[in-house]
Amino acid sequence: MTFIRKTKQREAICSAFEAADRPLSHEEVAKAASQHVPNIGIATVYRNIASLVEEGWLTPVEIPGQASRYELAGKHHHHHFLCRSCEQMFDVEGCINGLSALTPKGFVLEDHHITLYGLCSDCR
Ligand SMILES: [Zn+2]
Numbered sequence: 001m002t003f004i005r006k007t008k009q010r011e012a013i014c015s016a017f018e019a020a021d022r023p024l025s026h027e028e029v030a031k032a033a034s035q036h037v038p039n040i041g042i043a044t045v046y047r048n049i050a051s052l053v054e055e056g057w058l059t060p061v062e063i064p065g066q067a068s069r070y071e072l073a074g075k076h077h078h079h080h081f082l083c084r085s086c087e088q089m090f091d092v093e094g095c096i097n098g099l100s101a102l103t104p105k106g107f108v109l110e111d112h113h114i115t116l117y118g119l120c121s122d123c124r
Pocket residue numbers: 083084085086087088119120121122123
């Protein structure tokens with residue numbers, strides 16, 4: 001996917017996602033991007049993330065009761081692990097079998113979302 005990184009703010013925001021390789025919240029992006037663009041404001045982060053979602057470069061990761069995170073669009077099927085201590089979200093490889101066995105008779109299973117909760121290796 002090609003698009004122009006119009007501003008150095010956007011460049012810093014895109015780099016933050018590429019370097020992290022896990023879903024990031026607005027606050028995490030602001031913190032990471034501020035290492036390249038020291039005076040980057042949270043409103044700028046919100047605005048750029050919204051347009052990156054619109055352009056299909058980022059996709060939202062929504063979990064009930066949690067601030068939205070965003071990750072690079074187009075990743076293969078995966079799930080997430082949320083650390084309850086530092087609240088960082090991580091990608092989890094693989095999936096679980098047998099979900100169709102949970103599906104009520106006569107229903108058609110089309111999609112699923114699975115989030116693991118616990119402590120990351122730094123927090124445990
Ligand atoms: Zn943690």
